[in-house]
Amino acid sequence: MNKVKSILKDYALEIAISLIAIVLVILNPGKAYTGFKQALENFRSLLLVMIGVSLLSGYVSVVVSKETIRRYVGKESGFKGVIAGALFGSLMVGPAYMFFSFFKEMVSKGAKPRVVAASITAWAVKLPWIPFMIALLGAKFAIVLNLLIFLFAIVCGYLVELFLGKAEEQR
Amino acid sequence: MENLIIGLILLIVVATLYLFSLRRADHSKLKKSLTRSLRILIQNSIRLFAIFLIIGMLQNFLSKEAMSNFLLRFRGFSGILAGELAGSIMMGPAASGYPIAKYLFDSGAKTPLVSAFLLSWVMVGIVSMPLEYKDLGRKFMITRNIVTIIGIIFLSLIMGVLI
Numbered sequence: 256m257n258k259v260k261s262i263l264k265d266y267a268l269e270i271a272i273s274l275i276a277i278v279l280v281i282l283n284p285g286k287a288y289t290g291f292k293q294a295l296e297n298f299r300s301l302l303l304v305m306i307g308v309s310l311l312s313g314y315v316s317v318v319v320s321k322e323t324i325r326r327y328v329g330k331e332s333g334f335k336g337v338i339a340g341a342l343f344g345s346l347m348v349g350p351a352y353m354f355f356s357f358f359k360e361m362v363s364k365g366a367k368p369r370v371v372a373a374s375i376t377a378w379a380v381k382l383p384w385i386p387f388m389i390a391l392l393g394a395k396f397a398i399v400l401n402l403l404i405f406l407f408a409i410v411c412g413y414l415v416e417l418f419l420g421k422a423e424e425q426r
Numbered sequence: 427m428e429n430l431i432i433g434l435i436l437l438i439v440v441a442t443l444y445l446f447s448l449r450r451a452d453h454s455k456l457k458k459s460l461t462r463s464l465r466i467l468i469q470n471s472i473r474l475f476a477i478f479l480i481i482g483m484l485q486n487f488l489s490k491e492a493m494s495n496f497l498l499r500f501r502g503f504s505g506i507l508a509g510e511l512a513g514s515i516m517m518g519p520a521a522s523g524y525p526i527a528k529y530l531f532d533s534g535a536k537t538p539l540v541s542a543f544l545l546s547w548v549m550v551g552i553v554s555m556p557l558e559y560k561d562l563g564r565k566f567m568i569t570r571n572i573v574t575i576i577g578i579i580f581l582s583l584i585m586g587v588l589i
Contacts, residue, residue: 292482303436311440314440318443349432359562378520379544
């Protein structure tokens with residue numbers, strides 16, 4: 256019974272979403288079905304990345320040492336660590352939230368919140384897609400916006416850490 | 427296609443890591459790491475599918491045209507706020523926001539509004555906030571989102587001046 260309760264609590268959001276989905280199906284089955292199909296398609300196209308991220312998360316949490324993490328993206332990484340986080344964000348595909356479980360393992364191993372925040376912000380830069388963006392929105396707009404995002408990713412990292420305060424410093 | 431390529435690269439990197447440590451680290455650790463990965467994969471699959479589902483439904487019930495036409499009613503600073511709100515509710519990969527941005531431009535929207543929309547499209551997601559809360563903590567989630575929401579206003583204003 257307790258186990259059922261903890262599962263219910265753990266997946267409260269997913270259950271809520273399923274309920275909303277059911278309501279939408281009743282309201283407009285056609286549209287809801289298209290939405291469901293799109294979700295499946297999305298899931299299928301990202302499955303490989305998802306497997307990769309999970310394997311990487313498991314590896315980080317069990318095999319990689321705290322010292323390594325600290326050196327590259329932790330306390331001792333400094334500015335370089337933030338840049339590394341922002342570059343990671345600009346290069347990866349799929350939605351940022353797909354990597355949250357990976358970030359969680361990294362943080363619990365000593366990665367700095369500023370690196371994670373920079374990474375999530377820089378997710379809006381998609382290096383491989385810049386030619387597409389230039390074709391649609393013009394070179395000036397595309398290049399200036401991406402440069403600003405990258406700079407903001409770094410600033411955002413430091414601001415988040417500043418506001419998170421000393422409590423995080425103790426890690 | 428891009429997802430497939432990056433997925434494969436990621437898998438090759440991970441496989442190399444595992445093989446590399448197969449020779450050094452003890453095997454019980456690798457086994458433990460695989461079990462943990464499997465657990466993360468199952469959990470992620472459920473959580474991510476739920477988010478994909480809500481985004482898929484949102485996209486069908488809130489069409490891009492309807493949202494764009496709503497946005498076009500706003501000008502100036504309220505345009506930035508409206509663009510930011512729309513981008514936070516709707517969500518998707520960065521590149522799928524570009525065609526919407528083009529549609530907005532073609533319909534006469536100004537640079538700050540389009541910038542605010544594109545930026546919050548990826549950086550702020552109401553749908554993914556619960557996941558951010560669960561994985562990275564309440565404090566991190568709130569701080570990062572507030573810093574980003576305010577930052578987007580500044581970035582959009584700068585874009586308006588520069589472009």
